[in-house]
Amino acid sequence: MLSAMKNFNYANITRIVFGKGQIAKLPSLIPSGKKVLLTYGGGSIKRNGVYNQVMDALKGYSVTEFSGIEANPDFDTVVKAVDIVKKLGIDDTFLLAVGGGSVSDGTKFIAAASKYSKTSDPWDMVTSGGKGIESAVPMGCIMTLPATGSESNNGAVLSRRALHAKCAFNSQFLFPQFAILDPETTLSLPTRQTANGVVDSFVHVCEQYLTVCMHADVQDRYSEALLNVLIDNGKLVMANPCSYQARSNIMWAATQALNKWICQGVIQDWSTHMIGHELTAYLGMDHARTLACIQPRVLRYQFDAKMMKLAQMGNRVFGIPKGIIPQMAMETVDRIEQFYEETMGVPTHISQYKVPQDRAWIEEVVKKFTDKKVVLGENKRITPEVVGRLIEDSY
Amino acid sequence: MLSAMKNFNYANITRIVFGKGQIAKLPSLIPSGKKVLLTYGGGSIKRNGVYNQVMDALKGYSVTEFSGIEANPDFDTVVKAVDIVKKLGIDDTFLLAVGGGSVSDGTKFIAAASKYSKTSDPWDMVTSGGKGIESAVPMGCIMTLPATGSESNNGAVLSRRALHAKCAFNSQFLFPQFAILDPETTLSLPTRQTANGVVDSFVHVCEQYLTVCMHADVQDRYSEALLNVLIDNGKLVMANPCSYQARSNIMWAATQALNKWICQGVIQDWSTHMIGHELTAYLGMDHARTLACIQPRVLRYQFDAKMMKLAQMGNRVFGIPKGIIPQMAMETVDRIEQFYEETMGVPTHISQYKVPQDRAWIEEVVKKFTDKKVVLGENKRITPEVVGRLIEDSY
Numbered sequence: 001m002l003s004a005m006k007n008f009n010y011a012n013i014t015r016i017v018f019g020k021g022q023i024a025k026l027p028s029l030i031p032s033g034k035k036v037l038l039t040y041g042g043g044s045i046k047r048n049g050v051y052n053q054v055m056d057a058l059k060g061y062s063v064t065e066f067s068g069i070e071a072n073p074d075f076d077t078v079v080k081a082v083d084i085v086k087k088l089g090i091d092d093t094f095l096l097a098v099g100g101g102s103v104s105d106g107t108k109f110i111a112a113a114s115k116y117s118k119t120s121d122p123w124d125m126v127t128s129g130g131k132g133i134e135s136a137v138p139m140g141c142i143m144t145l146p147a148t149g150s151e152s153n154n155g156a157v158l159s160r161r162a163l164h165a166k167c168a169f170n171s172q173f174l175f176p177q178f179a180i181l182d183p184e185t186t187l188s189l190p191t192r193q194t195a196n197g198v199v200d201s202f203v204h205v206c207e208q209y210l211t212v213c214m215h216a217d218v219q220d221r222y223s224e225a226l227l228n229v230l231i232d233n234g235k236l237v238m239a240n241p242c243s244y245q246a247r248s249n250i251m252w253a254a255t256q257a258l259n260k261w262i263c264q265g266v267i268q269d270w271s272t273h274m275i276g277h278e279l280t281a282y283l284g285m286d287h288a289r290t291l292a293c294i295q296p297r298v299l300r301y302q303f304d305a306k307m308m309k310l311a312q313m314g315n316r317v318f319g320i321p322k323g324i325i326p327q328m329a330m331e332t333v334d335r336i337e338q339f340y341e342e343t344m345g346v347p348t349h350i351s352q353y354k355v356p357q358d359r360a361w362i363e364e365v366v367k368k369f370t371d372k373k374v375v376l377g378e379n380k381r382i383t384p385e386v387v388g389r390l391i392e393d394s395y
Numbered sequence: 396m397l398s399a400m401k402n403f404n405y406a407n408i409t410r411i412v413f414g415k416g417q418i419a420k421l422p423s424l425i426p427s428g429k430k431v432l433l434t435y436g437g438g439s440i441k442r443n444g445v446y447n448q449v450m451d452a453l454k455g456y457s458v459t460e461f462s463g464i465e466a467n468p469d470f471d472t473v474v475k476a477v478d479i480v481k482k483l484g485i486d487d488t489f490l491l492a493v494g495g496g497s498v499s500d501g502t503k504f505i506a507a508a509s510k511y512s513k514t515s516d517p518w519d520m521v522t523s524g525g526k527g528i529e530s531a532v533p534m535g536c537i538m539t540l541p542a543t544g545s546e547s548n549n550g551a552v553l554s555r556r557a558l559h560a561k562c563a564f565n566s567q568f569l570f571p572q573f574a575i576l577d578p579e580t581t582l583s584l585p586t587r588q589t590a591n592g593v594v595d596s597f598v599h600v601c602e603q604y605l606t607v608c609m610h611a612d613v614q615d616r617y618s619e620a621l622l623n624v625l626i627d628n629g630k631l632v633m634a635n636p637c638s639y640q641a642r643s644n645i646m647w648a649a650t651q652a653l654n655k656w657i658c659q660g661v662i663q664d665w666s667t668h669m670i671g672h673e674l675t676a677y678l679g680m681d682h683a684r685t686l687a688c689i690q691p692r693v694l695r696y697q698f699d700a701k702m703m704k705l706a707q708m709g710n711r712v713f714g715i716p717k718g719i720i721p722q723m724a725m726e727t728v729d730r731i732e733q734f735y736e737e738t739m740g741v742p743t744h745i746s747q748y749k750v751p752q753d754r755a756w757i758e759e760v761v762k763k764f765t766d767k768k769v770v771l772g773e774n775k776r777i778t779p780e781v782v783g784r785l786i787e788d789s790y
Binding site for chain 2: 004020178217221249
């Protein structure tokens with residue numbers, strides 16, 4: 001047990017513009033004279049009216065569109081936009097990402113790759129975790145799918161399906177200038193995406209909180225605050241998808257969950273995400289659903305390291321009475337699974353999803369982790385062999 | 396009861412540099428070539444070693460000193476520094492405030508007044524609440540007395556004793572560029588200042604939280620998180636003033652309490668502060684102690700408006716079992732008073748402090764509020780006459 005929080009250095013410049021009708025504020029947020037490159041996904045923003053709101057607000061701007069950014073954005077897709085930015089003029093362009101975290105993440109790649117000159121291949125920028133990024137084209141986000149927190153942090157995750165790769169990168173230059181969060185744009189989200197967003201946000205908090213106890217009380221209590229909000233409003237939104245109250249609380253909690261605030265000064269453990277990314281890369285599973293499968297196994301395997309925090313979470317989040325610590329902690333893991341399964345309707349076993357029968361891919365993951373010398377967990381106990389076993393256990 | 400949070404627009408650019416030894420990072424935070432105007436108070440930073448740390452870190456910079464900024468900084472004191480900035484060169488100067496909230500607030504005045512040109516008298520800038528501020532000299536803070544949150548917000552409070560005046564003002568240009576928060580600098584704080592800081596932060600949270608219920612769950616739970624942290628670590632620091640753990644948690648909570656995050660999208664009620672300021676202006680009482688006297692009276696007078704939130708606070712902060720709402724709410728007010736009196740050693744009646752016997756000043760306050768047409772409270776029920784009665788009740 002550590003006795004107090006660690007030193008930290010943190011700033012987050014992203015302006016949050018929250019609420020109904022805020023898309024109309026775009027002209028106050030994008031400098032006049034900039035050419036806007038509007039990035040989005042498969043077109044859901046045209047069906048839900050967001051596209052029209054954006055185009056109305058951008059009257060007077062020169063707008064170019066780049067659509068087709070897929071869930072788990074692919075290098076081979078977004079790299080095509082870099083040439084568009086160069087044609088528009090790197091210094092004249094403002095990137096506006098409209099959609100979910102995938103669009104925001106893909107747009108962060110475009111923002112950085114357009115100015116990347118360290119090597120001739122911008123994929124290097126991604127695999128190095130963002131090293132070599134020395135500036136970026138300015139960008140803003142209109143977030144329509146609360147989940148990743150990408151709208152107000154400086155990180156992104158990019159996939160490259162051709163290589164079965166999914167990599168995270170970040171840079172101080174990748175904070176969006178602003179994030180417009182209008183809960184009304186989320187009222188029409190399908191149940192599956194709504195549930196995914198809540199589970200994803202919930203796990204984000206856990207990765208920063210369910211580690212070793214170090215008496216960083218503000219961070220702990222903030223994290224517990226967010227977990228409580230996600231549980232309360234997860235229930236509410238499943239019963240009443242049109243509740244602005246639930247949608248607004250989920251949206252604000254999702255941003256807070258990963259704006260890199262609650263992780264300052266504490267030890268984190270992103271094992272669940274690191275393993276989960278592989279399930280997406282090999283099985284094509286939704287990101288949040290990989291987390292729901294992997295996290296309970298990680299928590300049980302790392303039980304000794306996380307026990308005190310699990311018990312604390314059980315008491316403060318699930319209302320488990322104070323008692324014998326290991327029992328409280330064990331019950332907390334069960335309650336997390338129940339929350340995913342019963343409240344949010346998100347199964348916690350890979351076999352409950354439509355995925356290929358073949359499990360040979362697990363060996364590939366083990367080999368890849370071994371080659372890269374990846375060892376996970378706050379105590380480095382999750383070796384590549386353990387990763388393989390945890391994935392097997394998740395079926 | 397309102398059904399969901401209101402729209403908001405928020406950004407906070409202040410970089411937080413938190414932890415032991417962080418003062419040494421100053422050269423990475425102040426552009427080289429800037430002339431530093433170091434502002435501080437009565438010299439406690441010389442006794443506790445902070446001054447030497449700062450001067451060591453600033454080797455290579457041209458440093459000018461402006462000391463003597465008093466608690467509740469006075470216009471007639473800080474206005475003298477404006478000429479110094481002008482002599483150093485407005486565009487060449489960087490203001491570095493070292494001390495508590497009073498030094499930070501006074502320095503914000505200097506930052507804005509040095510560039511103020513709307514009228515010939517910078518007091519107008521204060522009395523107008525900050526209107527007319529169009530830019531400011533850049534500043535940073537080294538906060539050594541956690542309480543006001545001034546180190547990472549854009550507001551300040553200035554007194555003018557000659558006029559019995561105490562006014563708040565703010566501007567988007569008044570966010571410090573950075574705030575260095577080293578809990579070690581607070582280990583030697585006297586008990587009274589330590590207790591004042593905890594109570595002040597606690598009331599800051601309450602002014603943004605103990606209002607009408609509007610289902611802004613993130614804001615509510617964040618506020619409750621901070622209240623819990625302040626209670627837990629308030630106890631700890633009174634028993635063990637040298638606890639880095641307690642000092643670090645209090646320091647971080649105090650910043651969060653007033654960085655204008657928890658108030659976004661909710662209704663606030665700063666009645667306690669507005670009335671408390673008058674006790675400081677007329678009786679010279681410590682700011683936090685005025686709040687401890689006034690707040691319980693405001694909460695009881697505004698009981699109907701605040702009852703739901705008081706009951707919620709009672710359950711989530713003081714662990715009062717759920718039951719009959721008005722009883723829970725009533726008990727919550729009692730528990731707040733007990734926290735100030737018993738845990739923090741801060742009396743909640745004016746007569747417990749050494750103040751002049753004469754109460755004629757109350758009539759002056761009532762007259763002043765009447766002349767200015769000040770009406771307080773989320774439901775505007777606190778008229779000037781009521782202010783007078785609440786002050787009488789606080790004796």
